[in-house]
Amino acid sequence: MTIEPVVIDFASLTRAQLRDDGGKPLEAMLLQTDDIADAVAQAVAGNYAVMPTGGLTSAIGSFEYKSDAVGGFAGVVAIRPKGTVSPHLVDADTAPENLKTDQICIRREAGTIAVGAGLTFTQVNAALADHVGGSARVLVDLTSVGSAYVGGVVATGAMGPLRMRPSSTLEAVVVADGGAPRLLTGAELDSIEGMQGWTGMVVSAVFRFYEVPPAEFGLVLPVQGTDVDAVAGLLAYLEPWTRVNLPGCSGGRLGNGDTVLNGVEMVSRDSLDAFIKHAQDPARSKAQGLLQSCEYANADMLACITGWSEQSVDDVLFSLMDPETETIGGVMIEFGVGFSSGAEMEIFRAIREGAPDMARTKARVTPEGRMKPWSTSTDVNISAPADSGAIAAILTAYADYRALVRAIAEQAGEGLEVELSAYGHLSPHGIDPHHRVSIFADLGRDAQLESLRQAVLDGKRGLIRDLVRAAQNGGAVITGGEKGVPSLVEIARALGGEEHLPDELRQRLSRARQAVGAAPLHFSFRAPAELR
Template sequence: MTTASPPPIDFAALGRAELADDGGRALDALLLVSADIVDATRQAVAAGYAVMPTGGLTSAIGSFDYKKESVADFAGIVAIRPKGAVTADIVDAATPIEHLRTHEVALDRENGLVSAGAGLTFTQINAVLAEQVGPNARVLVDLTSIGSAFVGGVVATGAMGPLRMRPSMTLDAVVLADGGEARVMAGDDLDLVEGLQGWTGMVAAARFRFYDVPPSEFGLVLPVQGSDIDAVAGLLAYLEPWTQVHLPGAGGRLGNGDTVLNGVELVSRDSLEVFVEHAQDPARSKAQGLLQSCEYAGADWLACITGWSENSVDDVLFSLLDPETETIGGVMIEYGVGFSSGAEMDTFRAIREGAPDLARTRARVRPEGRMKPWTTSTDVNVSVPADAGAIADVMAAYADYRQAVRTLARELAGSGVDIELSAYGHLSPHGIDPHHRVTIFADEGLETALAAARQAVLADKRTLIRDLLHAAERGGGRVTGGEKGAPSLVEIARAAGGEGRMPEELRRRMGRARAAVSSAPTNFNFRAPDEMKCAQT
């Protein structure tokens, strides 16, 4: 029996891709949606096109500084999007991973492994596991966007979520499509794909280890005062034992006892207020209730704690209480709000993700009479011991950054340039990364003023990164990179004053990434920053 060759792709008939680079410049690119990523990249390279992934629904997969001269030697750019599906198609467990199409899943129950095409979401994969293995089986890729982000995009960006685990923590193998035969990468070679944004090729499929988690999902919201750094640090240090995730063998049960905290995240009060203005019930009503909790507690942040447990949310709350102080790490629970499995958790997630979603949306939309907004978000993951002093040192660096941005906003008030700051993100001691998104709006014609404000914010951001590097070193912690993989490493190196000033672990990762990118086909690495395409000097 022979397999028919895939039909030739008529590139001249493809539509245009609606894409822009980091600076908002439109790309001159074609869009190709395919269920066979290996064949799509092979034909695109053979036809002389530069190739970039798109549609992974992660925030960095399509970003780069677009210059037409960088693709002058190619027939053009083809943006390839994995074809998705409403539900995953389950194929025979013996199907080789390199033969999976973008919407297919192969389940190896005996070995605790699940393989999936690049166009599926982790919600879809977990639905297959729930049906075929059991309701508590899941892949521990812990993105808050598991219902939208594609497998290919998550692996390519190295995206992390509340657990602060890179995909490679549970990743067994990846299929890389770089214009030739499919390449199956495993072990240390996963570093040649994960977090490299498609600069070495496109992710066609991935195989993950899956695990069994406790049956009940819960959420707990505690109002806290962001300016009280010591109180926030004390809370995080206290919660650290419950945030440790001990991975068993593939297919096994998490060994953390009755309760596992899989996330401690931040939502600022002002972000919540914006969410209430735009949200629909029931999320709107619940969010209004959380705003009241902030008001009663005199708080400007919400610490959103999520996890799995054998117990009800009320019992979880009791188990987290310090019996001597009747607080959770010094935080009074009088105004805390609990959410349990099902519709309540869906509402909770809508609120928790509403703030960053609205901030990102505002940064993309051009208001009438104003120029396209400029935006930047912090992304430095800092892991520190369960020590309140070390955590407070990290949080103080963010407080200084917020103060610097707000001071600049006041100085520019009434000038036609407005600055908004939205804070949200991760507070787990294993990865403190509370994203601070700054968005600048300027009236038309104020290009020079916008550029000056942008440079001022970037200078403050570089100071923040240097402060975080110093705080981690002082507190016995480490900076582990960021959620955007290699782009995060590049940003840290630039802020530190050069690669030689980075921590040794990050220098090693940067060097390995550079070696992979610089040796990749130019059809893919054309988007990479200069630091990744040439030998270190």
Template sequence: MLLSAPPLPESRLYPAIMTMESAAIDFASLSRAQLVDDGGKKLEALLLVTGDVADAVTQAVGQGYAVMPTGGLTSAIGSYDYQADGISGFTGVIAIRPKGALTPELVDAHTAPVDLKTHQLCIRREQGTIIVGAGLTFTQVNAALAEHVGGNARVLVDLTSVGSAYVGGVVATGAMGPLRMRPSSTLEAVVVADGCGARLLAGDDLDLVEGMQGWTGMVVAAVFRFYEVPPAEFGLVLPVQGTDIDAVAGLLAYLEPWTRVNLPGAGGRLGNGDTVLNGVELVSRDSLESFIEHAQDPARSKAQGLLQSCEYANADMLACITGWSEQSVDDVLFSLMDPETETIGGVMIEFGVGFSSGAEMETFRAIREGAPDMARTKARVIPDGRMKPWSTSTDVNVSVPADAGTIAAILTAYADYRALVRDLAGQVAQGVDVELSAYGHLSPHGIDPHHRVTVFADLGRDDDLEGVRKAVLDGKRTLIRDLVRATIAGGGKVTGGEKGMPSLVEIARAIGGEEHLPDDLRARLDRARQAIAAAPANFSFRAPAELRA
């Protein structure tokens, strides 16, 4: 359901189907796609890059090809996974990537969404909306808003890959960033192509696309609402002891009022007073140390300063807080502080480090995102003399009340999982190594601290690798079950994960089947199943077996 923003006037809801004469595409002459997913799996397909996705899809489907939507980054692990017998009836597989541009082309505000090319955008300032092609990034989108609307206007999609992930891919995966808001929170409409031209979907029908990984069609363009945010951006890093679960839970519960985002009408200014916290992120000390080994200045020297803060505070983790404010970072620090205890939610600020707008925030983001980038990169690279690494990451997003007890129960489940992995790391045979990186989201409105486990094994240690893999996956399933129980018992809500429908499928498998899911999640899976059943097989061939039943 869309939020309470002005709907597009009826005169703006252009014809749902776009048809046009176009040159025939010789798909057989295309080059092989040089792409892999996040797990290093090669993508077996031919690659077409085009600014007219709807036409390309229509021709590909018409010639009997299976279609694999591809964005600025390849999708999450497993989303390109399909069996050979699933494509045996097709001419082949075409990976279609929307054409991007170094500088987006701004077109007339009256341009119909279905007529927009993938490298174009148009701004409807009076409506508070921007229509963007699938091949643009949100960095480009917000730069256009800053230039043509105002420096504080932006679309509230804040995933960490805003400078590289394409708009179409973000909508298709349902990706979230530190703000913990899905694209649909501010999405007015989406243009999708499935072989029958371009169709404009809005309202509840957004569920037919968001988080569906391109199993029901390919995103061509999207209509987003934009908002005005406070002018100053800031970052605040607090060293915390991860084993002191009650202290971390108390901090998160204390920060909840500032993390609550009240969306105004399209084009309006965010509320929440002078300060809005748009992220509370976790970075483990281990991850910070690994980042320092490979980083360059100025990020390296700043990271070394944060590591020193950890040492002084006897902490093993960093809580990285970001936000927008009318105040300076020093004033924000004092506004967040409890005057009675002179702490922020019980956490001493003596060793805290502040970052302000501009270059400092770019350095801050480089450090904060360095940990996950490092972990993902190591999971893809095959070391000399070793097998291909095996890796898995947790992805269960939960929203809970500002209750320290409930938050502590969730954090305890993660602490138990970390302990299991570290025990395994100490017990594995020689020639096998287990690494754990913890990073990610701690906002009470979206607790999802990713725990990535990567296992390295020497050549010939297949049995040892398989034994560790099974033990890790057993522990991960236990973690998911514990998270679901703790969330429901505390009056919270399991909302899925950052990989959209694949995350929801993984949760259902871990807890013993869909019948054990909360009603709202079970309904989402049912609707996804119906959408996939109605979609052309040219797209749905990649969907999990549970959703193609």
């Protein structure tokens, strides 16, 4: 029996709670659906502009645009994939083009899993554990692995502690842009990954999966962030364990010996303090223990190391330790803390991700008697060689930026506060420690807020220029950022134009421009001016 598609009444849709990058509310309607291709086709046929959206917390990458940019359309529709508590497994011969947002198709012999756009990677890996084996997983290791949708991860080009873009293990992506859904493979993936939905909307994605060592672990080492040489020495020392050597075939065992470090993350002591004030036990008590470790070690940051191993966490600690110095890359382990698989790792993740989550949440909430906070975060991903000098130069640029922000905060004046929260990635294959600056101002302090905002943005542009120089001088490679193409645009703007970008980034931006130019205006209306 043929089921007739439901005709969507766009005029009856509720308003989407979205804002553009400038903080301006977006006049868009919200449509949640399990059939993205049909919804997009109806929207385009009705002359609606389409904004793919996920968690509805923001419209990252939408950029500021004038109302006349959508003047020729009937309106803007924010289309969100419908998620599910329990994904539906379908036959292995189901084509990716036919998947609904909550469906999964596993081809075990091929080592691939096709997933609908409305699923999370926690759900994807749980399905692999149930139907392939507990050690099988897709290597998209996001910090938001339990909440970010597959479609949004591909569209943003998001990376987690592994510092691997989705395309590293992507076989194919199905895209809807108004016509029949299209299957993209190979070099075609560039036209959708990291493009924020400017060229179409992800319907489903096909990933290769691999087997990883069975035990998950975490190690926390207190470090002094101002001692960039010491932190750089630690990262250079850990580099051999952070190489993720993919096997030659899908479904094979991940290479790199019996221990693989899949992330080195940073959490500042300030962020840990903020987390403790709002967290609940048992995470709160464990975080207090980590704070005490910082105090004992006279440290202002935590280096959070995660990985998979055949060994117990205690054995991993000793396998990483240099027997001559009894340190890990020069860092004393006396005040280190270990976490093992299961509930302990869940607590570890709650602490590691609680700090940045609180910083982002606080930046979105307007306090009583104050203006809406202004916030900006750094996002420049750098792959560095195992050279402590090259890594130290990168970390020095961040230390200088932190010092600048603190100086701005001290000069802020009455009724103004400047907060800095540092967290994120220190893997040598993806150094990208996010530094979020938030400014809070009393009502009526518009001019002072604008002055502080410009000072921070000037400092951020200086940081990006310093990072580019440090990378070029030290043999490192800037690979972009976690926001995909918007990160490239921001880097280009800071450098004074894309002609100043490193060659590979300039070529990626050129390919992005071609993809936007070929996309329907129903999607490309949101793209930045540099790409239109």
